[in-house]
Amino acid sequence: MTRDLAKTASFAVVHFAVGFGVTYALTGSVVIATGVALIEPAVNTVAFFFHERAWERWGRRPAASAGATVSGTVTAAA
Numbered sequence: 001m002t003r004d005l006a007k008t009a010s011f012a013v014v015h016f017a018v019g020f021g022v023t024y025a026l027t028g029s030v031v032i033a034t035g036v037a038l039i040e041p042a043v044n045t046v047a048f049f050f051h052e053r054a055w056e057r058w059g060r061r062p063a064a065s066a067g068a069t070v071s072g073t074v075t076a077a078a
Contacts, residue, residue, distance in 0.1 A: 015041055 016037045024033035 012041070 019037035019040050020033045023036040024030065027033060
């Protein structure tokens with residue numbers, strides 16, 4: 001668990017640094033870069049929640065039958 005927390009914290013630092021660096025390179029503004037680096041992870045977290053919900057819903061649909069292709073032609077099972 002301690003390793004997981006350390007890994008999460010280090011990724012947060014990397015995420016912040018990348019967001020800051022890219023935004024600063026594009027705008028030249030420390031204020032804007034800091035704002036984007038702080039806001040983007042929060043927005044991304046919300047987007048991830050809805051992304052997971054969509055995948056959960058999509059995963060409940062019945063799978064296509066084994067051996068069928070997109071065109072509907074049946075192929076030999078591998």
